[in-house]
Amino acid sequence: MNSTNKFALMCAASVLALTAGARAQQENVEAVTVTGSRVISDITLSPTPITAVSAEQLQATTPTTIPDALNKLPDFIGGATPRSQGNGSTNNSGNTLNLRNLGASRTLVLLDGRRLAATNQGGTVDVDTLPQMLMSRVDVVTGGASAVYGSDAVAGVVNFILDKKFTGFKYDMNAGISKYADAAEEKIGLAWGTDLFGGRGHYEMSLRVFQQDMIPIGARPYGYQNQAWVEAGSGTAADPFFDLPYARLFNQSLTGTIKCQVVATASPCALQNYTFKNGQLVPMTRGIPTSTAGLESGGDGGYADPADTTMQARQRNGEFFNRFSYDITPSTSFYLEASAAESGDYSKWTPLAVSSAGSRPNTFFTNNPYLSADQQAQLTAAATAAKNFVPAPVPFTQLVGNITSIAPAVAPNTPFFSDAHYVNKVDGTHASFGDNVYATKTVNRSLSLTAGLSGTLAAFNWEAYYSHQENRLTVSDPQNTNNAKYMAAQDAVIAPAGLKVNGNVINAKPDANGYVAIKRLWKSGDTVSFDLPLPVQVITPSDKIASTRDRIAIRRGPLVYNIESVDQDVEKRLGERPELKAEWSPDFLNGVVTVTGKFADGSPLLAVPNYARLNRGGRSLVWIQR
Numbered sequence: 001m002n003s004t005n006k007f008a009l010m011c012a013a014s015v016l017a018l019t020a021g022a023r024a025q026q027e028n029v030e031a032v033t034v035t036g037s038r039v040i041s042d043i044t045l046s047p048t049p050i051t052a053v054s055a056e057q058l059q060a061t062t063p064t065t066i067p068d069a070l071n072k073l074p075d076f077i078g079g080a081t082p083r084s085q086g087n088g089s090t091n092n093s094g095n096t097l098n099l100r101n102l103g104a105s106r107t108l109v110l111l112d113g114r115r116l117a118a119t120n121q122g123g124t125v126d127v128d129t130l131p132q133m134l135m136s137r138v139d140v141v142t143g144g145a146s147a148v149y150g151s152d153a154v155a156g157v158v159n160f161i162l163d164k165k166f167t168g169f170k171y172d173m174n175a176g177i178s179k180y181a182d183a184a185e186e187k188i189g190l191a192w193g194t195d196l197f198g199g200r201g202h203y204e205m206s207l208r209v210f211q212q213d214m215i216p217i218g219a220r221p222y223g224y225q226n227q228a229w230v231e232a233g234s235g236t237a238a239d240p241f242f243d244l245p246y247a248r249l250f251n252q253s254l255t256g257t258i259k260c261q262v263v264a265t266a267s268p269c270a271l272q273n274y275t276f277k278n279g280q281l282v283p284m285t286r287g288i289p290t291s292t293a294g295l296e297s298g299g300d301g302g303y304a305d306p307a308d309t310t311m312q313a314r315q316r317n318g319e320f321f322n323r324f325s326y327d328i329t330p331s332t333s334f335y336l337e338a339s340a341a342e343s344g345d346y347s348k349w350t351p352l353a354v355s356s357a358g359s360r361p362n363t364f365f366t367n368n369p370y371l372s373a374d375q376q377a378q379l380t381a382a383a384t385a386a387k388n389f390v391p392a393p394v395p396f397t398q399l400v401g402n403i404t405s406i407a408p409a410v411a412p413n414t415p416f417f418s419d420a421h422y423v424n425k426v427d428g429t430h431a432s433f434g435d436n437v438y439a440t441k442t443v444n445r446s447l448s449l450t451a452g453l454s455g456t457l458a459a460f461n462w463e464a465y466y467s468h469q470e471n472r473l474t475v476s477d478p479q480n481t482n483n484a485k486y487m488a489a490q491d492a493v494i495a496p497a498g499l500k501v502n503g504n505v506i507n508a509k510p511d512a513n514g515y516v517a518i519k520r521l522w523k524s525g526d527t528v529s530f531d532l533p534l535p536v537q538v539i540t541p542s543d544k545i546a547s548t549r550d551r552i553a554i555r556r557g558p559l560v561y562n563i564e565s566v567d568q569d570v571e572k573r574l575g576e577r578p579e580l581k582a583e584w585s586p587d588f589l590n591g592v593v594t595v596t597g598k599f600a601d602g603s604p605l606l607a608v609p610n611y612a613r614l615n616r617g618g619r620s621l622v623w624i625q626r
Contacts, residue, residue, distance in 0.1 A: 051075060051142070053073070066132045067095035067097070075140055076098060078101035080104065096124045100155055111160050112160070116469065128317045128341075129341035131319055133190065133208050134204060135161070138160055164204075168193065169191070175187070187209070190207045192204065196326075200326060200327045202323075203324045206319075210315065218308075227245060232244040232292045248300070252353065256276050257420055258271050258273065260415075261388065267386055269386035276375075287300075308431045314345060316344045319340070321339040322339070323335065332454075334453055335450075335454070336451050337451075339447070345441075348439050349437070351422055353420075362490060365416045366416060384415045389416065439478055440476075441475070442476075444473050444474075445471065446472075448469045449467070450465055450466070450467040452466065501520070501528055534556050536581065539552060539554075551626055552624055552626050562607060562610050568604065568606060572603065572625065573601075580597035589615060592609055593609065595607040
């Protein structure tokens with residue numbers, strides 16, 4: 001799955017009326033501009049609850065990144081971190097802040113009191129893209145902020161304050177590794193600032209690069225020996241949440257949970273809740289049941305292998321920030337800020353699975369050639385006795401009117417069963433080694449340019465600025481399932497005659513199960529072709545449609561055919577049961593499969609695919625007189 005979003009934010013001029021006379025008089029009290037208030041005061045006199053933490057304090061507790069340190073504060077809970085995993089639909093492992101677990105979208109993130117362009121689909125900000133080397137402090141407002149900033153600050157405000165007068169040079173270089181000899185991380189941060197033009201100007205810049213390796217769940221004690229922990233229970237007093245060890249999903253086992261009891265009033269299916277083991281159909285072993293339906297501890301149920309799932313995502317972050325300011329007058333300053341940042345993460349969510357969910361059907365026919373003759377016989381007998389088979393063909397809707405096919409895709413009364421399972425191993429190898437896992441790859445790129453004026457006027461501080469911010473977010477699942485191919489693969493058939501790879505005939509004979517396996521080193525651009533006998537079908541429309549009444553159409557496979565006046569009289573009658581055949585015509589219309597036959601009067605008929613019609617002029621007709 002790929003999704004790219006672009007967010008842009010342009011801020012018009014804003015003027016803040018700030019009283020300058022209420023400054024703290026005591027030298028031991030820090031005077032700050034209180035986030036969430038329009039009054040300059042000290043923290044002890046703030047009308048709203050504020051947590052102000054300096055960058056040095058945050059780095060002392062957590063040397064990796066400032067967002068990691070903030071998430072250790074009790075105010076923050078429920079935000080996304082590198083330990084948050086998902087299935088490729090959103091930026092789950094990016095760092096977003098969530099105050100009091102009221103929702104990241106209700107937590108407003110500011111930089112020097114200015115709003116930031118959203119970097120995620122939900123309107124949240126990935127704080128890994130902010131310039132951390134020049135951070136002076138972080139103000140956290142947990143109440144009353146929505147009165148100033150609006151509904152996106154219901155949970156509160158997090159304001160990152162820059163050190164806008166930094167001079168000199170500093171660096172922050174560190175590396176580490178876990179006690180399990182994994183999760184290696186490295187950080188290099190540089191910052192430089194200097195005064196210009198006799199102190200009236202100032203320039204500062206920063207550069208930071210950070211990387212952190214991914215940690216699979218299987219690399220920790222709670223993931224050893226296929227240990228899988230799952231939260232069970234419903235969270236009520238009678239059924240509280242609890243952590244279940246060796247959690248297993250009974251309806252989605254490792255070797256398949258056979259379900260062949262679909263019709264509730266039918267006879268019981270003899271192979272219901274059986275599985276495949278060592279080529280045999282055997283009943284599944286139940287685990288210790290829980291109050292959560294289908295969830296057991298132990299037993300033959302399935303689970304996502306801890307070796308193929310992620311506890312902590314891999315991270316790659318880089319940022320560049322620079323700022324120039326100049327005092328035009330003693331009371332008016334001009335500033336210009338520009339930054340570029342990129343934040344990326346990668347995690348493995350779960351191995352590929354044949355899902356038990358009703359939204360993703362997993363239907364296998366009992367004559368599947370991958371089943372042995374004995375398995376086919378057992379499953380056919382059990383499913384037939386349970387009346388679990390394909391019903392007779394029913395009308396379906398086509399592009400023009402309601403028509404009934406005379407050749408259904410599946411023969412009626414074909415028995416079938418479902419077989420949901422996890423695919424933890426492919427050909428005896430862990431799924432992750434062959435990239436047979438659902439993975440999430442996110443790249444977040446941000447650009448920002450801000451120009452503004454600030455100053456004092458009598459008893460007021462004022463600021464006017466223009467900001468253009470742009471963000472491009474790409475979230476992809478490199479191994480996402482193609483549902484059309486997924487369902488086609490379940491309906492395996494015996495390889496037809498004329499099988500070719502890159503135009504070369506494959507003379508392999510079907511094995512005992514009746515199918516051909518092509519073993520080769522596949523390369524991009526390889527083609528597989530074979531003769532697929534698609535019958536020519538005659539379609540009759542609904543009598544309720546006057547324009548097509550007493551007419552018929554020709555179809556072969558998914559293609560509808562036309563007759564054209566340059567080849568015959570299109571007003572002739574075709575007859576009730578015409579004899580039609582398809583043949584490849586390489587020199588006709590750059591190569592098409594045509595349908596030939598005879599009209600009722602014995603004259604020849606030539607039909608071309610609908611997509612190739614009207615290339616030679618004249619009339620073209622789909623519905624032919626019967």
